[in-house]
Amino acid sequence: MKFSDFGFVNTNEMLADALANKYAVPAFNFYNFETLTAIITAARKTHSPVILAVSESAMKYMGDDMLLGLMTGICASPAEQIAIHLDHGRTLDACKHAIDLGFSSVMIDASAKSFNENIKLSRDVAKYAHRHNVSVEAELGILSGIEDENTKSSNSSYTDPDAAAKFVDATGIDSLAIAIGTSHGPYKCKSADEKLRFDILNEIEKRLPDFPLVLHGASNVPQEFIDIINTYGGKLHDACGIDEKQLKRVAKTNICKINVDSDLRLAFTAAVRKVLQSDPYIFNPRDYLTKAIKYMTKICVYEITNKMKSKNKI
Numbered sequence: 001m002k003f004s005d006f007g008f009v010n011t012n013e014m015l016a017d018a019l020a021n022k023y024a025v026p027a028f029n030f031y032n033f034e035t036l037t038a039i040i041t042a043a044r045k046t047h048s049p050v051i052l053a054v055s056e057s058a059m060k061y062m063g064d065d066m067l068l069g070l071m072t073g074i075c076a077s078p079a080e081q082i083a084i085h086l087d088h089g090r091t092l093d094a095c096k097h098a099i100d101l102g103f104s105s106v107m108i109d110a111s112a113k114s115f116n117e118n119i120k121l122s123r124d125v126a127k128y129a130h131r132h133n134v135s136v137e138a139e140l141g142i143l144s145g146i147e148d149e150n151t152k153s154s155n156s157s158y159t160d161p162d163a164a165a166k167f168v169d170a171t172g173i174d175s176l177a178i179a180i181g182t183s184h185g186p187y188k189c190k191s192a193d194e195k196l197r198f199d200i201l202n203e204i205e206k207r208l209p210d211f212p213l214v215l216h217g218a219s220n221v222p223q224e225f226i227d228i229i230n231t232y233g234g235k236l237h238d239a240c241g242i243d244e245k246q247l248k249r250v251a252k253t254n255i256c257k258i259n260v261d262s263d264l265r266l267a268f269t270a271a272v273r274k275v276l277q278s279d280p281y282i283f284n285p286r287d288y289l290t291k292a293i294k295y296m297t298k299i300c301v302y303e304i305t306n307k308m309k310s311k312n313k314i
C-alpha cells in the first residue's frame with residue numbers, strides 16, 4: 001500500500017515548516033498498541049505534527065500484519081501531519097520493505113561504514129524512496145550508547161561540517177542526522193552539565209543553510225521516572241539525559257526533528273513498576289497498561305509543549 005492510503009504524509013513539508021519557524025518535530029518510537037496510543041493521543045491533544053518512528057527490531061517485534069493493523073487503526077488524515085518513519089534502517093532492502101509496507105519516510109543509517117560506502121548506500125535509498133515520494137534521512141558521525149540490538153556503539157565521533165555538506169550534495173537525501181554529543185539509551189552523561197557541541201552545529205548550519213538536521217539520542221531522562229523506577233525495585237542509578245535547557249536551544253536551530261525513545265520507555269516502566277508493587281493483588285494487565293499509557297501521554301505532551309515547541313503548529 002502507499003502511505004497516502006493510510007493518511008500519512010512524508011516529512012518534507014513538516015520539516016520545512018519547523019526550519020522556517022524555529023521549532024522541532026518530535027519523532028517518538030512506538031512498538032505496540034500502548035506506545036502508539038500515547039503518542040497519537042498527545043499529538044492530537046496538542047495539535048502537533050508528529051513522526052511515528054519504528055526501528056527494524058520493533059517491526060520484527062510487531063510483525064508486518066500487526067503493524068499494518070496499527071497503521072490502519074490510527075485513521076490518520078493528511079491535515080494532521082502524521083508521518084511514519086523507519087528508524088535506523090540498515091540496508092536498502094530494509095528501507096524498500098518499509099516503503100512497500102506504507103511508510104512515508106525512512107532513515108538509512110550507514111554511519112558505521114566508510115564515508116564513500118555511506119554515500120553510496122544513502123544515495124541508492126534516496127533514489128528508490130523518491131520514486132515513491134518517501135522522504136529520506138541519513139546519518140553522518142557516530143552516536144555512542146545502545147538503542148536496541150541493531151543500534152549500539154561504544155565509541156562516538158562528531159560530524160565533520162565539511163563532510164556533511166559534501167555528503168548531502170552527493171546523496172540527495174532530505175534530512176541529515178548529526179552527532180554533536182548526544183547518545184542512545186538512558187546513560188547519556190557522567191554529569192548533567194555536559195555540553196552539546198553547538199559550535200559544530202553552527203559550522204554545519206553555515207555550510208548547509210536551510211537544510212533540515214536531525215538529532216538522535218535526545219531524551220532528557222526525567223528524574224521523576226528514575227526515582228519511581230528505583231523506589232519500586234529498579235536499579236537505574238546512573239541514568240542521566242540531555243539537559244532540557246540545551247534541548248530547548250537545539251529546537252530553535254536547523255535541527256528540526258528530535259528523536260525521543262528512552263523517555264517513553266522510562267515512563268512505561270515507571271508506571272508498571274509502581275502499580276504492580278503498590279497493589280500486589282492486581283492481575284489484569286489493563287490496570288497497569290492504562291497507567292503506562294497515561295504516563296507516556298503526559299511526557300509526550302510535555303516534550304511537545306516545552307522542548308520541541310511544536311504545539312499548535314497544525
Ligand SMILES: [Zn+2]
Pocket residue numbers: 088147184216217259
Ligand atoms: Zn537513533
